[in-house]
Amino acid sequence: MPDPRVTGSIRYAQDVELDGMLHARILRSPYPHARVQRLDASAVPDGVVVLTPDAVRDLHRYGCQIQDQTVLAADEVRFAGDPVAAVAAPTKREAEEALNFIAVEYEELPAVFDPVEAVAQEAPLVHAHHYISENDAAYFGMRPVDGTNICHRFCIRHGNVADGFGQADVVVEETYHVAGAQHAPMEPHAALARWSGDGRLEVWTGTQTPFNLRMDLAGIFGLPEDRVRIICPPMGGSFGAKTFVRLEAIVACLARKAGRPVKAVLERNEEWLTLNRHPATVRVALGARKDGTMVAKRVECWVDTGAYADCGPGVAQKMGFASPGPYRIPHVWVDSHCVYTNLPPNGAFRGYGAMQSIWASERTMDLLAKRLGMDPLELRLRNLLHDGDLYCTGEMMHDVHFEECLRAAADAIGWSENRQGKGLCVLLKGMQTPSRASIVVEAENDDTYTIRCATAEMGQGAHRSIRLLAAELLKVDPERVSFPDPDTDLVPYDTRTTSSRSTYMMGRALVSAVRDLEIDGKRGCGEVVDQGGLDPDTGQGIASSHWHQGAAGAEVDVDEETGKINVRRVHASIYAGRVVNRPGAELQNEGSMIMSLGTALFEGIVFENGQTTNANLSDYNIPASDDMPVLTHELLEREGAAIHGLGETALPPIPAAIGNALYSQGIHVTDLPMTPEVVLDAIDRSSDQSSAVSSQLSGASSNEPDRMRNVARREPDTQGEKS
Amino acid sequence: MKIHFTVNGVPSEVEARPDAMLLDVLRREMRLTSVRETCRIGVCGACTALVNGKLISTCIFLAPMAEGAEITTVEGLGGSHPVQRAFEEAHAFQCGYCTPGMILTAKDLLDENPRPSDHEIQLALSGNLCRCGCYVKIVEAVKIAATRLTWLHHTSSGTSRAR
């Protein structure tokens, strides 16, 4: 049987149809911050169902970590694109036309568009109060600061950084900026909702988080969770975009009012108004002794979560605990703030915050290496964590192979032959901890087996990997194991399909499920719970039950007249532990690396006074086949090792490796994406700097740390941030 | 207005507005879901079909312009076309959303250039976006298909084949 993906017969959420269904469209605020004075939908033609804020005012607030969302923006809109009304009509065209008949009057309010500005005293508030969610996705202590735009603050306090910097012979300091990005899955968001005769809500939606979604929808409508059913068709890509409540609440409300099923499929430009990747400003100070031993590191992150927090607190936390890097550092201070702005909401995006802090951290390593006159590889090797070392969270590292990954990446790009135009990066990234996974295996009468599992398929191949693992345990051919689309009525609980956790967690749950099946004969259940978590005020505890690890090397040349980077090759060495589905694992590495080229070189959402100016696939580019350099990778395995998720690991190191490759040629870039214009600016500065150096040599001396002037923007003021 | 065309060998007549795009007609009227709506501006290739043997972005192709045309979508390749098989063999897809467009574009390339270099393959496919990032394996798939098609051409034209 040919694969349904090559015949075109695969059905995504956007292809689901029910008789009598209506098509929905959403009316969105044109202003980034405004009060809704008046909304009049009386002119909407008959036959069109309208949802206005009054209709949803009594529904509960929701939000996976902070409960800051309502089904429609009731009285106040907080970003240009915030849904204020919605309609459903027999055709999409009629629904689109009907939006023109809704008249809304707004009173504009002051707005803020930068996370550093948003924490200043005088910044307008996006939300007056912060309500912590009870959703399972709020799995760590939330630390919102009421009366400010900070909805979470994560800290690491390890040792004493003042002492640490005192002991340093050399300190380097720099501030980095990473632009927002759009996941741009090829399939846009799509959801279809229907209410059964007895008041049960059923939703077909492309989602990575069926149980979190079910919980939030139940909460919105005041229903017990088992009165809500989520069915997950495979997704045409997601990368974090299709998580938590996106369209589902609006579609469910329309369906309830219409008494008919209602389906919404977003237009492409609406994707930029739904969920994006967090822009961030990260400042790093790093101190070391003259032999390269690192002694102190201070990191501050300002994470722009947009108008609604979504899982921004979790992203800020992950960004925070990835920022020290895979190194032994006795004194570490991290402050990571998740900050509201009046921009579209930001949420889970492949890498989950790690990319932004790894960019800053690994670029700073090369600044330090240059100050010390050391080989950047040697500097890293001197400080890397090994099994038995403690991380700055207090946890002991186990099954870590950072050195091996880094050496492999360096070898792959011929580091020992010459270092001109080459750069390295090594990283650690955590996996959702704590988390819970459960799975059921049913034996059918015809010697086949059915897996009941909430893991969602978005192209990452999780269903195939889990089937292969089950087949191995059951000692049957994988063709005899089926894995239907997750349906919360039929599958047991799973935390969610994020964080590259599914193969690892479900693989372990399968072991006990199959054992259970052997005893029961018809049905076996298995559950695995990983405990852990970090104290958000000290950053101590267990950040991750195991670590995602990797390294990358890049070789580039630069057209110094235009700033255009030509990436000649990239290589990633990723620790896999044990590979279950080899082609799937290769595809995940390759896919992460290709996506990272966009992050590194040209992907960035451009806002102007809160308006998204490049919300289409022409003004916003994603990598095409012709953009590929020589791209190689390897999967490191160890006999008897646990499966290590790798759906994201190869993404964060590539931009830093490219940035470090530029730095090897004296071009110091602090911002992502490294567009030719940004690179040309850096080239200009480096020639200013070298003429400053020559004037130094001819006259005055200076003890200024190696500090490059940044593109003019407001710099974070740390005076007010000390706790 | 009524529009007549042949889709995957089957003559059809549809009723459509003159400002409908061929993409909508193929999806709604003809129930073909391999042509997909993604960017609506002709840049991503997920809506690709062959119209009179030429690759077209159906999302920006006004339906009346298809009058009298022969249209091929991936459903018309049967499932075992050498290009489809090569994609499966090379594992050249993840979510599968862009795959029909990739397959038709690869087929079109190989019809015109039976022995493309890696660079020529990358160039020919550069108008088909894959966010999952399967380009490495897609290039492999096209090379496998090229070899197979060349072999098939030789065998069908009676040239003796090496064993």
Added chain:
Amino acid sequence: MSWDSPQWLAPSSLEEALRLRADLGDEATVVAGGTFVGILMNQGFLAPTTLLSLRNVPGLDFIDPSPPTRDPSLGTPLEERGQNGALRIGAMTTHRAVEQSEVVRQGWPALARAFSLVASPRVRNQATVGGVLADADYASDPPAMLTALRAHAVARRLGGERAVPIDELITGYYETSLRPDELLVEVRVPADTECATYRKFRTRSSGDRPCVAVAAAVGRRGELRVVVGAASHRPQYFPEICAMASGRPDQSTAVEIGRRYAEAIEPISDSRGSAAYRRRVVAVEVRRALEDLIDA
């Protein structure tokens, strides 16, 4: 109101098409290949009440290197402009046909190349030579190259026609000097180019629209034309600067022309680059285009 279905008009002769143009003017949206119209409609920028398709009009899809012929049925003789051997391309010829034409590749290779760089094969299969000129998209490749090659377009209306040099046809940001009763029927490219080049500088993905594009050509009589596209609202050609060179410039003249173009141009800002950045790149890319000619 676009709830109402628009009218689809598909005349089967040029005369009928011109009559409809005369009657309806800009109330009817002309559809050549339809790519640009399709994009505008999908984005909600255009909701036509009448679509005037040229797909059934014969005689507009051709590539011909022979001299022009007279067409007495329209009353006015075609202007010959002394161009024996000129390339004539019908307005409904697709980009793909131009790209793949042996005639164009042999005689006007830079033109074939400029057409081959447009968008994707799908767009090139659909978009036409007449359409790309009538759209006057500032980032399009063919207009700059055609201007550098001293091409002109033939615009016809009932009772007459006129020849319009490309740089007089495109007057501004998506604006042409076409009258509401006119249709483009043909483009003519003289056969007296000694060497030509086309450069397309993109700052982002390989599939991106250009940040700066440069078309440059030297005619057999030694005239140099440098045309910068994608950097301003319309292709930029400064004859007084080009006059510095007679024939192929030497290296230092190439540098100087690049510098002066950068000074003279009024660049735009978009997601491909700011105005200041474009200005710098213009100096570099113009110089590089001229270096291509030096090496040719």
